[in-house]
Amino acid sequence: MIAAALRLRGLLVKEVTQVRRDPSSLLIAFLLPLVLLLINGFSITLDARAVRLAVVIDAPTAPTQDLFQAMAASPYLAPILVATTADGARLIASGSARGMLVVRQDFAETLLRPQRWPAHLGLQVSGTDPNTARLVEGYVAGALQTWLSSHALENRLLATPAATLEHRYWFNAELRSSNSIIPGMIAFVMSMTGTLLTALVVAREWERGTMESMLASPARMAELIAAKLVVYFGLGMISMLEAVLVGTLVFAVPFRDGILPLLAAAALFLLFALALGLFISTLVRNQFLASQLAFLVTMLPAMMLSGMLFDIASMPPWLQWLTYLFPARYLVSILQTLFLAGSVNAVLLPNLAALAISATVAVAATLAVTRRRLD
């Protein structure tokens, strides 16, 4: 027992010293998450802001001028006045505008006598990106609605509508996509840095020939693995906290509730990611190959199959089943809940259980592939 404690102490001292002297693990632990979060957090956004919209007004009058101002007042739209529909089409074709609003000659007239003929506006939207197209349509309709009701009130043309729909979005009242993406990004960053941290270390020992002398020493394989897990676990938890701070401070994502479940989820997931890295490293014994594999098995599933970008519920059933194999989905689910909804045990507990199982499997698999021999 004392012997095991001594061996573990020796291995821990060695790992800590190596981490301190080796800038690459510190870079992976602290710089990589920061860079990934900042780049992806700013670039991946599902909102459209200040969409450029060509506006053709056949006969400028006071009401059409007023309508244009209303469009310009919307934070989501940036209207550009053009002379003809042909000019507008050119802007759309060149990508300078997302759509074109056409205000016909008779707009002002029909607006005054809506009973006879409804006022008519034409909206053409570039369908190259269907998601943005739907957003543009919504923004224009919204801006128009706002303008119409104020216009009607001013001119006493219509009484206040009999009923209006008042809607609220739960959990993310402003519908900011960063509120849902950043928690997912944290999971993505954690799975990459966690796996990458350890994917290199065992392979490095093989490449430098130190593994051979460890294998010939009385150290047990479990002790060797444990020492690495403990040290890199510490690094990984710090980098996790760094990611949470960046999310809340830089991207202003609210954190509702539940520090304890956050730590528990992070710890379990980190254990899984670190063990996966060790597993890869032990298997391939080559730093280059190990880092390639680590990227492949963490980045793709964490991006595509975790629910961070794409809603799992709208995937085909076979793909939904596949997502259960990648623990990133459990973490994404937990993080999105904690950040946006707070501690909802019905979501947290099953996901935490799934993470615990993943971590156990990964550690067991690593121990199973680490043998005391060179062959």
Next chain:
Amino acid sequence: MTEPVAPLATIAGLRHRFPGARHAAPQTALDGIDTTILPGMITGVVGPDGAGKTTLLRLLAGLLRPTAGQIAVFGLDLADHAATVHDRIGYMPQRFGLYEDLTVAGNIQLHADLHAMPSAIRVPRISMLLAATGLAPFTDRLAGKLSGGMKQKLGLVCALLARPKLLLLDEPSVGVDPASRRELWAIVAHMLAEGLADGMGVVWATAYLDEAERCGRVLLLHEGRLLADDTPEAIMAPMRDRVFLLDVPPGQRRAAVRLAASVAGVADASVQGDHLRIVLRPGAALPDPSALGGSHLSPAAPRLEDGFIDRLGTVAPTPIPAPATRPVAQGPAIEVAHLVRRFGDFLAVDDVSFSVARGEIFGLLGPNGAGKSTIFRMLCGLLRPSAGRAQVAGGDLIREPAAARARLGYMAQRFSLYGELTARENLRFFARVYGLSRAAQQAAVAAALADFDLADSADQVAGDLPLGVKQRLALAASLLHAPDILFLDEPTSGVDPLARRAFWARIGTLAEAGVTVLVTSHFMDEAEYCDRLAIVSSGRLIATGTPADLRGRVRSDAMPNPTLEDAFIALVGADLRARAA
């Protein structure tokens, strides 16, 4: 030593094969090994690269599971008890297994912790080992910043820490300078004497036959088989009265080698300094010295290498065709004056001057890191000198490197062959690279395959060829364009003695034909084949002369018959002392 001692390890019917990489067939590394490792002595595991030395040591350390047969260490079968015996085995792998980003003390403490040594035992043991190895002043230095010789000592300290009963050292002396090599031997011998009461034994793998001669017992491995398992004396015994030195007039040694090799009764002839070393076949009568082209035959002590060659079952060395002599231009082939090369603040080559005559074999001798390779690279035009002048084959390397390079042949240390191409394809490739015309390419490749005895291996993938054949192929490739000057970088390190003899015989005939040969080496054996040598130490040329000259310089009453290695150690040591003063 009247009672039989219990062996430390017993090996019975051992066979080990590695599954073939990619689509290659499985490689048999060891076959039919039966032996015992005894306490109280250094057992040498001796053989060329690829003989199976490392595999045998790893099997003894329990790091590999044998394909067939049993290994018992301390009477316990390794198949079941590997973990139990690890505590009493000290193992130093070939690359020392040190953590380069840990300090000397850090590495030692790690191993002490792994062996769970209580501090009452640990502290005195560590200070004793540090004192014995002279590492005490360097405990705070990072292991990665140590010299080769010091890394080797640190590896040894780590392996010796827990008083192992069985110490396994895998080629501890590869790549370190001769002085460090001797020092290491002395330390291990000292530790063995100290551990004698514990029944300690050492297994020392080496390709150096001079080290093997000092072992208590030698396991001679060749291509995975045990060629001999005996004391060095017993291995050399059949060679008694069969080894002679022949005095030959200077300048005729190489012709004499060819002549001697053709005389019936001569098993082996090689150049040694200013003599010819003749080994006779068993029972052969003493030949007439004049028939061998010399004046006087004097008996010489056999060496382990002679016993090795004898057991390899020497066939008469294949006569090497003498190449056509080429017109020899006047003036030196290589002329170097005040050559300097700096890397930042570091002076890698410091005011080096020498010249090499045409048809001469010139050796640059020095430990790793002395600056040999830097000089070499400048002469090949691969590196620009910081100052000084270098003329090769009459061309100025600095002003017209391409023209000078076309007259050079270069054989790199690791042979730089394409492992996936066949021997023939490698030759074709190099012929094209040297810019030979299509017809000349075909002629040169055909001639190379015939002259270098490569016809049988022409269509084998170079990566699968034995080391000796690879070496011949690399030499053939470097000579395709009939260069005037041949550069050889550690050409025979790791190949077996037969292949080495044959190689140098070829180099000798080339030199006779007027090719100038420049060799770098840290192997003293290779130096013996040179006409002249320059000893390089810390970037400076500290001595130049024939092998006989250099030996003569250090001859004294204490050392009446110095070897080239003695001379090397003495000259380098004197230079270091002079600089320190």
